[in-house]
Amino acid sequence: xxxxxxxxxxNSKEFGKSFNVKGWVRTKRGNKxxxxxxxxxxxxxxxxxxxxxxxxxxxxxxxxxxTGACISVTGKxxxxxxxxxxxxxxxxxxxxxxxxxxxxxxxxxKGHTLEFLREIAHLRPRTNTFGAVLRIxxxxxxxxxxxxxxxxxxxxxTPIITGSDAxxxxxxxxxxxxxxxxxxxxxxxxxxxxEDFFGKETNLTVSGQLEGELGxxxxxxxxxxGPTFRAENSNTARHLAEFWMIEPEMAFYDIHDNMDxxxxxxxxxxxxxxxxxxxxxxxxxxxxxxxxxxRLKSVVNTPFERVSYTTAVEILQKSGQKFEYKVDWGxxxxxxxxxxxxEKHFKKPVILTDYPEKIKAFYMKQxxxxxxxxxxxxxFPGIGEIIGGSQREENYEKLLRRVKEVGIHExxxxxxxxxxxxxxxxHSGFGLGFERLMLFVTGMGNIRDVIPFPRTPQSAEF
Amino acid sequence: xxxxxxxxxxNSKEFGKSFNVKGWVRTKRGNKxxxxxxxxxxxxxxxxxxxxxxxxxxxxxxxxxxTGACISVTGKxxxxxxxxxxxxxxxxxxxxxxxxxxxxxxxxxKGHTLEFLREIAHLRPRTNTFGAVLRIxxxxxxxxxxxxxxxxxxxxxTPIITGSDAxxxxxxxxxxxxxxxxxxxxxxxxxxxxEDFFGKETNLTVSGQLEGELGxxxxxxxxxxGPTFRAENSNTARHLAEFWMIEPEMAFYDIHDNMDxxxxxxxxxxxxxxxxxxxxxxxxxxxxxxxxxxRLKSVVNTPFERVSYTTAVEILQKSGQKFEYKVDWGxxxxxxxxxxxxEKHFKKPVILTDYPEKIKAFYMKQxxxxxxxxxxxxxFPGIGEIIGGSQREENYEKLLRRVKEVGIHExxxxxxxxxxxxxxxxHSGFGLGFERLMLFVTGMGNIRDVIPFPRTPQSAEF
Numbered sequence: 034x035x036x037x038x039x040x041x042x043x044n045s046k047e048f049g050k051s052f053n054v055k056g057w058v059r060t061k062r063g064n065k066x067x068x069x070x071x072x073x074x075x076x077x078x079x080x081x082x083x084x085x086x087x088x089x090x091x092x093x094x095x096x097x098x099x100t101g102a103c104i105s106v107t108g109k110x111x112x113x114x115x116x117x118x119x120x121x122x123x124x125x126x127x128x129x130x131x132x133x134x135x136x137x138x139x140x141x142x143k144g145h146t147l148e149f150l151r152e153i154a155h156l157r158p159r160t161n162t163f164g165a166v167l168r169i170x171x172x173x174x175x176x177x178x179x180x181x182x183x184x185x186x187x188x189x190x191t192p193i194i195t196g197s198d199a200x201x202x203x204x205x206x207x208x209x210x211x212x213x214x215x216x217x218x219x220x221x222x223x224x225x226x227x228e229d230f231f232g233k234e235t236n237l238t239v240s241g242q243l244e245g246e247l248g249x250x251x252x253x254x255x256x257x258x259g260p261t262f263r264a265e266n267s268n269t270a271r272h273l274a275e276f277w278m279i280e281p282e283m284a285f286y287d288i289h290d291n292m293d294x295x296x297x298x299x300x301x302x303x304x305x306x307x308x309x310x311x312x313x314x315x316x317x318x319x320x321x322x323x324x325x326x327x328r329l330k331s332v333v334n335t336p337f338e339r340v341s342y343t344t345a346v347e348i349l350q351k352s353g354q355k356f357e358y359k360v361d362w363g364x365x366x367x368x369x370x371x372x373x374x375x376e377k378h379f380k381k382p383v384i385l386t387d388y389p390e391k392i393k394a395f396y397m398k399q400x401x402x403x404x405x406x407x408x409x410x411x412x413f414p415g416i417g418e419i420i421g422g423s424q425r426e427e428n429y430e431k432l433l434r435r436v437k438e439v440g441i442h443e444x445x446x447x448x449x450x451x452x453x454x455x456x457x458x459x460h461s462g463f464g465l466g467f468e469r470l471m472l473f474v475t476g477m478g479n480i481r482d483v484i485p486f487p488r489t490p491q492s493a494e495f
Numbered sequence: 496x497x498x499x500x501x502x503x504x505x506n507s508k509e510f511g512k513s514f515n516v517k518g519w520v521r522t523k524r525g526n527k528x529x530x531x532x533x534x535x536x537x538x539x540x541x542x543x544x545x546x547x548x549x550x551x552x553x554x555x556x557x558x559x560x561x562t563g564a565c566i567s568v569t570g571k572x573x574x575x576x577x578x579x580x581x582x583x584x585x586x587x588x589x590x591x592x593x594x595x596x597x598x599x600x601x602x603x604x605k606g607h608t609l610e611f612l613r614e615i616a617h618l619r620p621r622t623n624t625f626g627a628v629l630r631i632x633x634x635x636x637x638x639x640x641x642x643x644x645x646x647x648x649x650x651x652x653t654p655i656i657t658g659s660d661a662x663x664x665x666x667x668x669x670x671x672x673x674x675x676x677x678x679x680x681x682x683x684x685x686x687x688x689x690e691d692f693f694g695k696e697t698n699l700t701v702s703g704q705l706e707g708e709l710g711x712x713x714x715x716x717x718x719x720x721g722p723t724f725r726a727e728n729s730n731t732a733r734h735l736a737e738f739w740m741i742e743p744e745m746a747f748y749d750i751h752d753n754m755d756x757x758x759x760x761x762x763x764x765x766x767x768x769x770x771x772x773x774x775x776x777x778x779x780x781x782x783x784x785x786x787x788x789x790r791l792k793s794v795v796n797t798p799f800e801r802v803s804y805t806t807a808v809e810i811l812q813k814s815g816q817k818f819e820y821k822v823d824w825g826x827x828x829x830x831x832x833x834x835x836x837x838e839k840h841f842k843k844p845v846i847l848t849d850y851p852e853k854i855k856a857f858y859m860k861q862x863x864x865x866x867x868x869x870x871x872x873x874x875f876p877g878i879g880e881i882i883g884g885s886q887r888e889e890n891y892e893k894l895l896r897r898v899k900e901v902g903i904h905e906x907x908x909x910x911x912x913x914x915x916x917x918x919x920x921x922h923s924g925f926g927l928g929f930e931r932l933m934l935f936v937t938g939m940g941n942i943r944d945v946i947p948f949p950r951t952p953q954s955a956e957f
Contacts, residue, residue, distance in 0.1 A: 036747055055747045057918045075714035076647060103918035131919030138917045155910035158713035171649040178640050185538060187633040192948040193722045194737050196955035206670045210726045213686040216675055224675040230726055231955035244948060251620035252537035260655045264672045264692055275656050285498055285517050448617035448957050455600045456519045456565035457593030486654045486706060493658035493693035495910050
């Protein structure tokens with residue numbers, strides 16, 4: 034008999050009909066007359082209850098049906114007399130596909146700490162929490178692609194291995210095939226990268242933006258969605274060495290178009306989660322964060338506040354609030370400042386614009402005032418910066434001035450500079466850290482718990 | 496005035512109405528009375544013709560409107576008297592956003608070789624060919640996600656940086672932050688990877704399958720879609736050091752279910768291209784490969800042939816064909832053999848199954864005969880192997896035997912082995928090289944021309 038997924042069966046009304054389900058045993062309980070098996074197959078957070086009458090299934094028959102075992106059950110669908118579940122399956126045949134020795138299987142029904150589950154990341158997708166998080170992650174990834182596809186954007190696969198170190202967004206991992214113990218050397222003792230695989234030093238990308246701009250200057254509107262890397266020794270709940278990033282880049286967009294798109298995009302994603310992940314969100318809302326769903330709805334229904342960096346600094350200075358770090362025009366805002374603006378002052382998502390040139394990247398469009406650039410950061414409650422973006426400097430001379438100021442060698446990004454030489458146009462873009470989005474949508478507190486196999490300093494297991 | 500994309504304008508019937516378009520000049524021609532500007536914005540392979548009357552636009556006005564320049568045009572939409580284009584835009588206002596000096600801009604209207612275009616990969620998306628290829632690439636990526644999403648599969652982001660070298664699918668790139676010239680050493684002179692970023696030696700993944708199986712053993716049906724890497728010194732038209740791969744993995748699927756899914760998937764993707772990329776396919780069909788569209792249609796309409804490796808060997812041995820490599824049971828088939836089977840013998844896509852154990856990976860399910868495994872390779876006309884997959888060995892002892900035989904250390908993949916210890920189940924999966932699919936769908940001959948920025952030995956530009 035063909036297998037039916039539990040998510041479909043739970044919504045079926047074909048009572049009296051036989052079905053086959055396969056999945057992993059969450060719990061077994063019962064008495065001498067009957068056993069109740071809660072079975073989950075990953076298609077939904079909800080289990081189907083299997084009812085096995087002692088008249089058909091002896092204790093011996095069911096001895097291997099323990100938590101974590103994989104079983105195949107054929108049975109008759111009936112309305113459930115129990116509360117909280119619409120249907121149950123009266124077992125006719127139960128086959129154990131794979132046992133799970135209760136003495137050694139680590140995922141017993143008692144709750145586990147998230148810290149412990151990180152150590153068994155190969156098994157944690159079988160828990161309610163990680164089943165929910167990973168299903169939501171799937172839906173968010175699909176929503177990203179659907180949003181841009183529906184608008185006619187082109188998904189551009191920018192390179193992961195890069196020979197350019199001009200991005201300047203963070204410390205990089207080197208990619209090499211040279212003999213690690215005895216690398217070929219130049220006469221001056223430095224490593225001779227000409228003998229490396231790519232004939233030069235290469236690293237893992239920290240951003241696909243520069244290549245994304247090349248795409249936008251030909252295809253109009255593009256986006257990237259892929260892994261990015263930071264070799265920073267940050268052991269925090271907000272940092273990963275490997276994470277996924279979404280970077281749209283649009284020809285002919287100014288900073289206002291860019292803000293409109295960012296706000297529409299975030300609202301679309303959150304609404305998509307509310308529409309498509311309700312069971313999983315309700316579970317997370319109940320177990321981890323009682324305000325989760327309310328917070329998601331609030332973001333969808335609230336226009337984001339748009340305010341300049343300069344105004345924000347004034348608000349902070351006048352706030353009377355005691356901050357650990359002093360706020361001065363020209364310094365970068367700290368997390369405590371961003372949270373004050375979002376959570377206390379405006380009480381909604383905030384888009385800060387027009388930051389001082391000195392604290393922002395070289396490619397941002399220079400304002401007329403000679404000291405600020407057309408940057409835009411979207412700040413979210415509980416998260417801080419969720420999106421960073423800008424209108425790009427499309428003027429060749431102005432861009433070149435900044436390239437030189439920040440110490441990038443012209444010859445390292447000749448190809449990037451050429452977009453401003455040949456058919457340049459106003460354009461804009463932004464970056465969304467996918468795991469930051471996941472933190473917001475799931476309410477989880479640690480970024481290691483919203484990616485299947487986290488990579489952090491001293492940890493690359495599985 | 497809000498910009499209208501050219502793809503929308505070409506399908507508009509709002510004659511007499513004013514529109515604004517922005518894009519890059521492909522060509523300008525004309526006489527003393529009128530200029531015709533072919534403008535492209537990347538939203539479609541088709542240009543819109545801008546008609547600029549000399550009475551409104553002098554030669555001096557249009558001197559910067561040269562091939563490659565970026566312009567903004569406001570004008571009135573009219574039916575086109577010219578053949579092959581439904582509409583044209585009678586210019587009212589033309590603004591040059593970015594010039595392209597004809598003396599230095601390399602993409603003049605004359606044709607360029609694909610080899611030359613690889614050297615200017617930062618500009619080649621502005622050509623018809625690469626515009627077409629990149630739009631098709633987008634649609635194929637979206638179709639991959641849509642296919643699996645609609646079936647309830649979970650998109651699982653398996654790790655790019657891996658501490659495991661058990662995959663065995665190919666040579667790997669090392670990922671490190673150690674001082675390259677003076678790495679820390681152990682007393683025996685070997686590199687002390689304990690001081691590296693992750694506290695051990697790490698590499699770029701060659702496959703997400705092993706982690707994908709962890710997902711399938713919890714969520715039921717998952718797929719990966721991400722970059723993978725091979726540090727092989729292969730300078731061929733079929734190899735990249737960095738490429739994208741799709742790897743679905745399904746609990747409770749046997750090899751037949753796996754073949755059904757692979758065939759349905761490939762047909763879905765090709766049909767999606769036919770349905771959504773007709774203009775771009777027609778261009779490629781005309782310019783590169785006159786049989787392209789016929790070949791795509793044929794794949795969609797033909798049941799794939801399913802035949803065992805053993806039978807295939809017999810067919811080849813009896814063929815009377817002269818092969819460079821002799822065919823013997825137990826040796827891997829060469830490209831010439833695969834092409835004979837697909838293009839000459841069966842004249843359709845072929846799925847070969849049940850290969851000798853010795854030439855396949857350790858994780859494939861062992862057949863009863865003691866010498867073959869439940870592998871399945873899908874062979875395509877002109878491409879050869881486009882998909883490789885198998886039912887997986889779900890029995891712990893049998894898997895462990897093969898792990899030891901091929902020399903993998905048990906402790907390196909304890910987490911993988913545990914899926915067979917706790918709630919194991921029959922399961923299957925396969926891998927599709929995304930650029931192989933792109934070669935088939937676009938008819939391009941070199942894999943470097945179906946990815947935006949190819950990475951190959953001695954080459955990591957842009």
